[in-house]
Amino acid sequence: MAQRNRGYFEGKGLLVLNLVSSPGSGKTALLEKTIARLKGKTNIYVIEGDQQTLNDANRIKEAGAPVVQINTGNGCHLDADMVNKAVKRLEIKTDGILMIENVGNLVCPALFDLGEAQRVVIISVTEGDDKPLKYPTMFETSDVCVINKTDLLPYVDFDVKKTREYALRVNPRLKFFELSVKTEQGMDAWMEWLLKAWQIEE
């Protein structure tokens, strides 16, 4: 089914990213800022995964992107089947970028291919720098690692260099962005990469 999604995305001309992280690392906030910055550049669509609530979908709608919310109930991850159903409900008529925000969980979503082109793992500097070693599967299976909340670096014990080193130990091809969604410091590089990835896909 992940392969089928991959074909569908290709058919529709979509660059698809699967955003994974612990709860509260800033996935939705990153999407909000990304949507704002993409205005006039390309279309963006969002699938939101959460155990409960429409909170995130409402935030994304407010930010101006078409969005479908999946509630997994007791489920701990999105799977390709859920995504296949959700993407149809988006009724996508143009090419563009589709962002899938997975359930906040640094463990289980690592094992489920949704058919995405790139998997983006987000960690925040408040989570401790040993996360790539303690939850290696997620870092192993991701293409990009966003280190978020860098504005809080002065107030926490978090060694960015160490984190990168640990993450590269489990996945040497991982690409990094250090940024603060809140202050938008570092957002330029993220947007540049995203638009380039989109152009390649196109």
Next chain:
Amino acid sequence: MAQRNRGYFEGKGLLVLNLVSSPGSGKTALLEKTIARLKGKTNIYVIEGDQQTLNDANRIKEAGAPVVQINTGNGCHLDADMVNKAVKRLEIKTDGILMIENVGNLVCPALFDLGEAQRVVIISVTEGDDKPLKYPTMFETSDVCVINKTDLLPYVDFDVKKTREYALRVNPRLKFFELSVKTEQGMDAWMEWLLKAWQIEE
């Protein structure tokens, strides 16, 4: 098997707590400080759950408590069977408190009873105040909620009152502690509750 564990813990005279949270909420740090403060008051034992590494077990050993590490590999939670095997390896000879630090995951461990007397969910103020609504099962099945990293409150958008209100909406009998493991502000109330819980068990 959870019931069997419950019987074993009773037989050994152990108060058993199951600590659950997202990755990086400060479970291990809370344990380190708790172990230090329990010195001379009662015995404490620890079972550590992580996908990989012995990092946490090493930190606990350093803090002075007997500890066994469980590595779950791709597994996203501890189960009663793993705990049953691990507790035997601790060769517990005295009564006291047994702390089980679950895999960092706000979703799956909610569904697995380990035989604990109390489930303690830890969230940090950097994670956003809507977590109890988005991950309700964990808050529903917990007895105690520790709101950690209160020293970072001036730097983040987190409404403690709202969080408590959301958590109480899914679980009206939840008991709260607001504290900073780093500055130890609020640790006194936590320790007082823990020792009282231990005396009741005893």
